[in-house]
Every structure is written in structure tokens, then in C-alpha cells.
């Protein structure tokens with residue numbers, strides 16, 4: 001790999017700290033550096049005088065900062081953003097000579113966190129010494145105070161009953177930790193900026209400051225992991241966001257701000273933030289936006305005038321199914337938003353659709369196609385489509401729902417792909433080959449984790465190995481999620497059953 005050059009890298013003196021953390025991202029440099037999670041963890045760990053953190057990505061056997069090996073650190077910390085990273089997480093340990101099985105491991109402690117680990121720690125329970133449930137900030141100091149000097153999992157045992165900590169093999173269940181008020185949560189402003197790297201490793205947002213506007217999303221769509229795992233919806237005030245942006249732009253020297261947060265559309269004053277940044281000549285991007293937000297005031301115009309050329313919208317499905325899935329946004333709003341973006345001067349529009357949502361019928365597929373056609377006729381001229389198969393996620397209302405048979409989903413996916421491609425729209429998507437395996441990784445227990453590791457150790461096909469464990473709903477697995485934490489999801493699922501039955505789709 002060609003050399004990567006970065007600004008704001010932290011290199012601490014190893015002799016002057018008490019805790020050395022290998023911060024591991026089970027994916028490539030590009031995807032790791034395109035998200036705020038790794039930047040935030042890097043900032044938090046390195047903000048403590050007693051602690052240093054250095055980064056590892058898939059394919060890196062030595063840290064980016066000082067070229068040290070995983071084994072030299074006290075703690076190996078993985079952030080898991082989605083389930084398909086589990087095979088990579090296990091391979092990264094094996095390639096560095098570290099036994100993924102906790103019971104046989106000697107050497108550094110291995111800890112994990114992130115949305116997937118929080119939503120279903122069960123599948124990872126043979127591997128980690130400790131899993132952080134929820135957000136790190138509220139428990140960071142306590143975590144570090146116990147990690148300093150800890151030699152094995154027993155040294156952490158006292159954390160087992162505490163909110164935010166799950167000790168596999170010791171904890172029965174756990175509850176998420178989350179910050180009450182985001183305005184009180186420090187935001188990493190001295191972010192690492194990639195100055196030079198091989199083109200295929202360039203971060204998705206380019207040279208951009210990432211500013212976290214909110215956590216969670218009040219829309220709480222029934223399939224959406226991030227809105228349920230980050231409940232309740234919390235946001236930063238517009239004045240706080242502008243202060244963070246100002247300091248971050250000074251620290252990084254970039255001229256672009258990406259506003260991060262699944263519920264950014266619901267952040268009061270977000271239009272003001274965009275307008276002020278755009279007026280100062282800063283390019284602004286909002287990767288997750290609902291159509292009604294684009295219809296507020298001059299937001300679409302301000303985004304376009306700041307230099308944004310592409311809008312991304314996610315109807316997911318036709319109107320009736322979209323509403324049953326909990327996304328209460330009408331077709332009219334999607335069409336009007338497409339039109340507003342075109343008028344504002346945007347040139348490209350990317351639409352996200354899904355197949356296989358619970359209660360989906362063939363009529364729903366036709367509704368999706370019709371909506372895409374109507375948006376194409378009103379919106380920016382260059383349209384592209386992303387089509388993904390629905391994967392049931394733990395912690396969400398749809399974890400209990402019966403999904404269409406994988407064979408049916410395969411047929412429906414092929415039909416939709418053919419129809420979209422017939423219109424000449426560039427098409428991308430995850431395909432369906434892995435839906436069974438992904439569902440097993442999403443909802444499975446320790447038996448699936450064990451099958452996954454064995455397939456990797458023997459060089460076998462992990463997709464076939466874990467597919468045998470496909471079972472929906474998750475009720476059959478002890479996922480270790482506390483019942484109080486998922487009661488909201490259960491009542492939303494009951495509502496869905498009523499709505500689906502009223503619509504005569506069951």
C-alpha cells in the first residue's frame with residue numbers, strides 16, 4: 001500500500017502513558033476514516049493524559065501512528081458498525097497471532113462496542129472480554145480507570161452490573177449508557193485529515209470536517225437499528241454546532257462540513273447552520289436528510305449554493321408499505337423535495353429502496369417503481385438507484401416480524417433490478433446472496449459466532465457456515481438485551497401488526 005499522509009495525527013510517548021489502546025476498525029482505511037465513530041474514539045482516548053490510542057485497519061498489521069504490532073498494546077478495542085464486519089474482526093485478530101476465543105487467549109484485553117455490539121452482544125460473547133453497550137462518553141473515565149493495570153477479564157468483573165458494560169460470561173444482561181444532553185458532550189474538533197493516500201482509499205466525504213448534529217431519530221422507523229439503539233433522540237443546539245464547526249475548520253484547515261446524524265432533519269435550526277456556513281463559503285453536506293426538511297425555507301438552495309451537487313433520498317418503498325414500516329413521509333413530499341433540489345441547481349439524485357420488508361406485496365413493488373419514475377421526472381436529471389434487501393435487526397420492532405421467504409426476496413430483487421436498469425438508471429445494491437447469512441449474523445447467538453470463527457479458521461466459506469443458523473424471529477436467542485430496553489420496540493411491533501391487519505396484508 002502506498003503511503004498515507006495525514007494531518008492531526010497523535011503520536012504520544014509510550015513511556016509516559018499508563019494505558020495503550022489499539023483502536024481497530026474492521027474495514028479498510030477509506031470506510032473507517034469516512035465515519036465519525038473512529039474519529040470520536042481516537043479523540044476521546046487520546047484526550048486523556050494517561051492513555052494513548054493508535055489506529056489499525058483491515059490489512060494493517062502495524063499501527064498507522066508508530067508501526068507497533070497489536071500484541072504490544074494493553075487493550076485491543078474494536079468498533080463494530082455493521083454485522084458483515086464480524087468476519088474481518090476475527091481475521092484481524094488471527095492474522096496478528098491473537099486468539100479470538102476469550103477462554104484461550106493470553107495477552108491484551110479485547111474489548112468492543114458500536115451499534116451492532118450493543119444491539120446483540122450474544123453473537124460476540126465468546127470473543128470479547130468486555131463490550132461497551134451504548135455510548136462511550138458517559139462511562140469513559142470509569143472504563144479507563146479499570147483498564148489501567150487490568151491483566152484479564154477478572155480484573156474488570158466489578159463492572160458487570162453497571163450500565164454501559166457487558167462482560168460476556170459474567171453479565172446476564174446489560175443496559176445501554178447514553179449521554180443525556182449532547183451540548184455537554186465534548187466534540188472532537190481536531191480531526192485527522194487525509195492529505196494524501198491511494199485514490200481508492202480516499203474517505204467518502206473527501207477533506208471534510210464531520211460535525212455530529214444529533215444522535216437517534218424521532219421517526220423511529222421499524223426497521224432502523226440506529227434510531228432504536230440511540231433512543232432517545234438528542235441534538236446539539238444550532239449555536240453549539242456553529243461553534244464546533246468554527247473550531248473544527250480552524251483545526252483541520254478544510255473548507256467542507258458534513259453534518260452527521262440519522263435524525264439531522266429534526267434538529268431545530270439546522271437550516272440556520274447550513275445558511276451561515278454556506279454564507280461563509282463553506283461547502284455543506286447532509287448525508288441523511290428527509291424530504292420535508294428540504295422544503296423548509298431556503299435549505300435546498302443553501303446546500304446547492306454551498307457547492308452540493310447530489311441529493312440522497314430514501315423512500316425505501318411505496319407509500320403504503322413505507323408508512324407500515326414507520327416512515328411517515330408521503331410520496332408527495334418526496335416528489336416535491338426532488339423538484340426543490342432540481343430548482344436549487346442540484347444535478348444528481350440518488351434514491352434508496354428496499355425489498356423484503358415485512359408485509360411487502362407485489363403491489364408495494366409496483367408503488368416503488370411508480371414513485372421512482374415520478375421523482376425522476378421532477379428531480380435532478382441524473383438519477384441513480386441503490387436497492388438493498390431488508391435484514392431484520394435486533395433491538396428494532398421488525399426483529400420479531402416474519403420476513404418474506406429468501407427465495408421470494410431473491411425473485412423480487414431481480415425483478416426490481418431489471419425494472420430500474422430498463423430505465424437506464426445506474427444501479428447499485430447489496431444483492432441477495434448474503435441475506436440469509438446477514439440475518440443470521442444480525443439475530444444470532446454465540447452458536448453463530450462459533451460457526452463463523454470455525455469457518456474462518458478452516459478457510460471455509462463463512463456465508464454458508466452461518467446461513468445454517470438462520471432463524472427469525474430473534475425470540476429464540478438469548479441476546480442479553482434487557483427487556484426494559486426493548487419494550488418500546490415491542491409495542492411498535494404490536495402497532496405494526498394492527499396496521500398490517502387493517503390494510504389486509506396478513
Ligand code: SF4
Pocket residue numbers: 217218219220221224226227262263288290327
Ligand atoms: S428516518 Fe431514517 S434515520 Fe430516521 S428512523 Fe427512519 S430510517 Fe432511521
